[in-house]
Amino acid sequence: MSDIKKIKDEFLHKLNADLNIESINQIKSELFGKKGKISNSFKNIGSLPTEERKKFASDLNFVKDELQEKINKKIQEIEIKEINSKLENEKVDVTLPERNIVQGKIHPVSQVIDEISSIFSEIGFSVEEGPDVENEHYNFTALNTPDNHPARDMHDTFYLDDKKELLLRTHTSPVQVRTMLKGKPPFKIIAPGRTYRSDSDQTHAPMFHQVEGLHIDKNVNMGHLKGCLNYFIKSFFEVDKIKMRFRPSHFPFTEPSAEVDIGYELKDGKIVIGEGDKWLEILGCGMVHPNVLKNVKINPDKYQGYAFGIGIDRLAMLKYGINDLRAFFETDYRWLNHFGFDPLDVPSNYRGLSR
């Protein structure tokens, strides 16, 4: 009896010392080895009187478990200590730079085209495209701008032949004509793309971007035009309220025609859209001229609708505070990095247009 307690006290004392794994294994075999003290004690059970055996075995088992547990705990402690000290040695300076990051950028014009497409998609428009090189017929004549019309002077056209039949499109409106010629009404399309005018100064670039809109059906009137543009402008600038003004104007391919201004104010030298009492012209629109419909073999007594043309670069400038139009096309790496968008930042209806 006192033997067991002696063993227990002796070894608990030993185990309380600062040990390494070898000395613990030593202790372990002293106790539980073939000739270990606990093992020997078990062998002694048989030599005890029957009435003491049960209690002895029970006490011995109790001590055995206690010591066993103590040893396991001790081993665990040492292992943790060893691992910790190993990890301590492996320590690196995590403030060193990460491995190289490559981050590409999407040009603001492309981003804004995606934003525009996303907005118009929501109200049922699909995207159409047309060629950059046009002939005089699609760019002008079919759009009710005959050769002898002074409205042609409003476009400084790049020509590709001396007869002035082939040219770089001066607007995206020829896409209207092409779309209507190849299909049947109703039409509900937008056509974003490159446009060209031989005009180059601080606020004009010889190439710029426009988005054309066209909605032709049986009962599309000026109210729908107003509603559509109001919806677009509000969505695009991500504001709740927008001040819009429709002014009568003239384009040969629409009648009646309008130019649209939006309200803005200057705050700290920055244009803030939606409030204020200043007006900024942003687009031209109108009801498609019956002559244009006739030119594409659509009966203007049966079908009618609206068209609009918006400057994409200008929209991008207004929304993202870009001052200089020319910079869009100058491929300055710093500019592209600053004004470009992350490629994962895809404008969509459900995630929102912009972050």
Place this chain on the structure above:
Amino acid sequence: MKFTIGWLKEHLDTKFKDNQIIEKLTDVGLEVESFEKVSSDLDYFKVAKIINAEQHPNADKLKVCDVDIGEQNTVKVVCGASNAKKDLLTVYAGPGSVIPKNNMKLTVSKIRGVTSYGMLCSELELNLSDESDGITELKSNKYSDKVGKNFFKNNTDKVIDLSITPNRPDCLGVRGVARDLVAAGAGKLKNISNMKIKNSGPQKIKVSITKDKNQDCTIFGSCLIKDVTNKESPKWLKDKIISLGQKPISAIVDITNYVMLDLNRPLHAYDADKIDKEIIVRNSKKGETFEALDNKEYKLDDDMCVISDKSGVLGLGGIIGGTRSGTEFNTKNILLESAYFLPRSIRKTSNLLNIDTDAKFRFERGIDPQSIEIGLDRAAQLITKICGGKVSKFDVQRIGKVKKNKIKFKISLFEKIAGFKIKDKEVIKILIDLGFKVSKKKSELELIIPTWRPDITQPIDIVEEIVRIKGYNNIETLEPEKNRIKDTLNKQQKLFHFLQRSVASKGYFETVTWSFTDSKINNFFKENYKEIKIVNPISSDLDVLRNSIFPNLAFYLKKNLDRGFRDISLYEIGPIFKDNKPGEQLTVIGGIKSGKISRLNWNEQNRLVDVFDAKKDTIQTLIEAGYDRHSLFIREKSPSYYHPGKSGSVYLDKDDIDPVAYFGEIHPNIIKKLDIKTEALVGFEIYLDYLKDKKIKLKDSKSKFQFSDYQKSDRDFAFVVDKNFKAQDLIEIISSIDQSLIKSVKIFDVYEGENIPKDKKSIALNVTIQSEEKTLEESDLEKINKLIISTVETKSGAKIRS
């Protein structure tokens, strides 16, 4: 189109305030560009205060004054007046001002060694009184808070500048503008005194319009005014001309200009004594020349409408007069012309001769053919009033008749287009105010179009008239319907947007450059495409449409290298052009990469960019777009602007004829010739038009999910093959041995050199073998091993390396 607000009110009887008029103009579609006073010479004279007056160092009678003119700093003025002293309020005239008394223009000048900026004026110098003794003294109770303000009130009328759209020639005259305002409820149109002139005697110079085949002059009205005294215009007329930013010339010229601006009725005055016998309106013959009033000599072509006399051409009808018959100050007798020319002829001739004049601008937009007499009348009245003289009867020659244009207008069309309703009565009133003759037949109006509105030809034009006069703010804003007729993007467009972002995600910056480029750079990249010249380029170094994305990328790469960047990744997606016809274009995504990978990196080895970077970006982009890597096939063929040994082309399938992409290092010669200072330059191009539609939609291909859970085994091989033998072929040979067992083939080493014959190379491969039916036994593996070796050796001539 400019005019003063006072001039407008000569035609418009209105209670509107100026700003209401301006607003109304915008509302009816006459866009106001500006509304402001023209700056006056008198703006130079400021109320000023002498802050300090000291004795001039070199002159007894002069003082040097520090003068407060309301600006941040005072100015130094040398002054001889005895009353110039501290705190005096007076009138300061800055450099550039003209002293009213003597018309002397002031400049900054040194007076006895002291620089004087402007001067302090006496009352005499300002024409205020005869007081010349000392400078003007202003009362402090009236002027003390006005320092820096203009001393003279600017009495000039405010000038309205309108931007008139080409469909509205009638509004190129002040009266036309007034008419629109009246229709929009801004007041009443004043009557203009009409036909008051006393004509006496016939117009003695014979006028005839020849009946040439394309005679573009249909009416020629004229009158003779005898015994005039041409002179400078009176002040009211000069002021009007000046307020529009034009220069007064002489009373006769100014009057014809004034009538043109007032009524949009161009006139021309000839010195009648310089006309040889008679006026003949005819078509020109090729080779005829004449000297125009712009002092240029023009060589005419056939069939240009000219006004001529017995000796030759006097002027180009409706465009410009000639020097030979021009009026001068000593002109005694004048012939006044008021004619009608067809717009298309004016446009054609002026385009051919490249002449732009005010008359041309008006005639090509359409002049009121009924305004012949009223124009003559107004001008003759003014000429006789100012220059004296006797006016002959009006002679009007015409060929054909002026047609009355009529339209039937269903009132319901208005609501159908505009989307809102207005009363019939209001419709009729608007049209009458605009000059239409209206008669109502039930729900239809019969309209006679005013002759000054050549733009109105059909019912839709009437809708526009009503809606713009009524106001666009009456149009409702209807919520857009959200029904969609077809998909927003078609497959090709989806691909475009996908590739655009896919390439950017690999670290490239997207750029947008002109569709045109410098032919000198383009030549390096045009290959077999035709050079497409722009007839009228914006500059000589942007003279052709681009045949490739690379010319502009190369150009701007260079610019960015100059900015100090070295590792540049740029791409553009857009059109390249094959020919100058519509549709002869391809959509291409082109990217370039320069410099090094991992430059200045503490834990990654830096290296130059190479062909395999370009290849990776190309192939990965195609894989991301949904093309199967195993079907993609690489050939060595590539355009000449790539390094011939370090470039290739990609085919969607081995059997395809057209490559979908090129990749490689850019040809060193081109880098050298373009003087691009970079350590390494690679590029790639993907042709969207050649990317075939993937037949299987994702929803179908995703649904078949198969995999094997049986044990995988890896085996390594090393083959010695001919140096020119393609790795791609080796992989192909092994892969096709047994597709159900060979799951992947990876090349992990390529070696040339010691222990390998000179014309050979060693390729080491790892092959993954896995069955879909069972766990392979060692014997199965041994079998397939042997098969791989024997097949490769037979098909490629390779030897397994032992």
